[in-house]
Amino acid sequence: MSSTAIYLYIGADQTRGDGTWPNLDSLGGHIGVMAWIASFAPIVDAFYARDKREYPGVAHYEVTEAMGTWLYQNSDATPEEFEVELTRFVNGWIAEYEPRPSDSRLSAMSNDTAAEMCGAT
Numbered sequence: 001m002s003s004t005a006i007y008l009y010i011g012a013d014q015t016r017g018d019g020t021w022p023n024l025d026s027l028g029g030h031i032g033v034m035a036w037i038a039s040f041a042p043i044v045d046a047f048y049a050r051d052k053r054e055y056p057g058v059a060h061y062e063v064t065e066a067m068g069t070w071l072y073q074n075s076d077a078t079p080e081e082f083e084v085e086l087t088r089f090v091n092g093w094i095a096e097y098e099p100r101p102s103d104s105r106l107s108a109m110s111n112d113t114a115a116e117m118c119g120a121t
Contacts, residue, residue: 004045005038007060011068012037022075037071043083051090056097063090 021033028035044064055062063086070085071077077085 002041003060004041004064005034007064008037008040008044008068008071009034011065011070012072013068014065015069015072022072037068040067040071040079040082043079044086047083047086047090053094056094059090062093 021027021030024030024033027033044067048059066089067082067086070089071082074081074085
C-alpha cells in the first residue's frame with residue numbers, strides 16, 4: 001500500500017507544478033494532503049487484487065500516477081467517485097492495447113505481401 005500511495009502522490013505532485021494544493025487548508029496542510037492521498041491507496045490495491053486481467057504495462061506508472069493526477073484535479077472526490085474513475089481509466093488503458101480484428105487481418109495481409117515479394121509463394 002505504501003508504494004501505491006507514493007505513486008498517487010507522484011502523479012498529483014507532477015500536476016501541481018509550482019502551484020499550491022487545492023483544499024490545502026481544509027485537508028490540514030501538506031501532511032493532511034499526503035494522508036488524504038494515501039487514503040485512496042487501499043482502493044487502488046483492492047482493485048488490482050481483484051482485477052485478474054493482464055496489464056499492457058506497469059500499472060503504477062500508467063494508472064496509479066494518472067489517478068494521482070485525477071485526484072489533484074478532483075480534490076473533492078469521494079472514494080466512490082475515485083473507484084468509478086479508476087475502473088473507467090483501467091478499462092480504457094487496456095482497450096488501447098487489445099488487438100482488434102482488423103489488426104490481425106492487416107498483419108496477415110502484410111505477411112502474405114512480404115512472402116510474395118520474396119518469391120515465397
